[in-house]
Amino acid sequence: MNVEVPLSGGDVTEGVVRVGDTVRRPVGPHSPAVHGLLRHLERVGFEAPRLLGVDDRGREILSWVPGEAPGRPLPHYAVTEEALVGVARLLRGYHEAVSSYEAPEGAPWDTVASNLDGKPEIIGHCDVTPENVVFRGGRPVALIDFDLARPTTRLYDVVTALRHWAPIADPCDRDGPLYGVDVGRRLRVFCDSYGLDRGARRVLLVAARTRFERSYEAMRFRAEHVGGGWARIWHAGAGPRIRRAQDWLERNWDELDACLN
CATH class of the missing domain: 3.30.200 (Phosphorylase Kinase; domain 1)
Known part of the structure; x- marks a missing residue:
């Protein structure tokens, strides 16, 4: 049985x-x-x-992908600089793997979710949170949960990952081990490890700002019209967390920008 x-x-x-x-x-x-x-x-x-x-x-x-997907609170192995480097390289490896994929015309992707402007470049994962990265021996090795995958840009996937892994978030909403981290340094380490070019780095914070605003609207729409888990997340405070992250980004913009350029 x-x-x-x-x-x-x-x-x-x-x-x-x-x-x-x-x-x-x-x-x-x-x-x-x-x-x-x-x-x-x-x-x-x-x-x-x-x-x-x-x-x-x-x-x-x-x-079943063997290994551990970090839960909350995040374990130590998931917040080290080595893990950050590994996630960046894993995301770059995914983008290289998917760059040769030509999705069928009319494929029913989730189009309610937020995106950046511009022509889609790849099918992004669009949800590279700690819960969706599998570690083995303290090293990130695989991605899981592709429900939010859709046509988008590489930069959108990078910004979404950095939202959780840098993290671009108000300190009050971070896991304990990430409360006082140097976010600017972690942004730089991630971008260096991914191999993000200078042009993309110059607009990364602008992309993060856009993503926050559109994510807020998309999550509110899902909560109101889809319900279920989306409604639970929204009513548990997802909207205010996004707004706090936006405010924190604006307050620290110059320092973060200096780290990226």
Whole structure:
């Protein structure tokens, strides 16, 4: 008999369970697009969940990626500079892996979510939070949870990752080990490790400002019209956290900008 173990890492997708060496997840409107992306990542050898099919309850079957995805509060191994470097390189590796993917026209990506202006360059992960990075031996090795993947820019994915990993956040909303970190230095380390060019660095903070504003509106829309986990996150204070992060970014703009350029 297969024992189903509920997985609690995701904030939004409900009903995710582990069964042996597989993960079962409800199929949603964006699943066909995500499945095509996962098949591509398997073909090119990027470490991510492998699509194994659909079970008799209509749930997608994904391979279990061995390792640890950091929970809250963040463990020490997830907040070191070595981890920051590793996440940046992992994201760059993902972008290189996905750069050869041509998504089918009309693929049903999640288009409610925020984006930056400009022509999409890749299918971004768009949710590189600690909960979606798998570590082994203290080293980030894989990405999971591609529900928010969609056409976007490399810079959007970088900014989204930095929101959580630098972190670009008011100190009162950071995990304890990140409360007093030098965010400017961590921005620089991440960008150096990713290999972000000077042109992108010059507009990174502007992109972060835009992302915060659009993320606020997108999350409010999801809370009001989608409900479920999105509503729980919103009512738990997601909106005020975004506004505090925006204010902190503006207050520290010059110092952060000097670190990037």
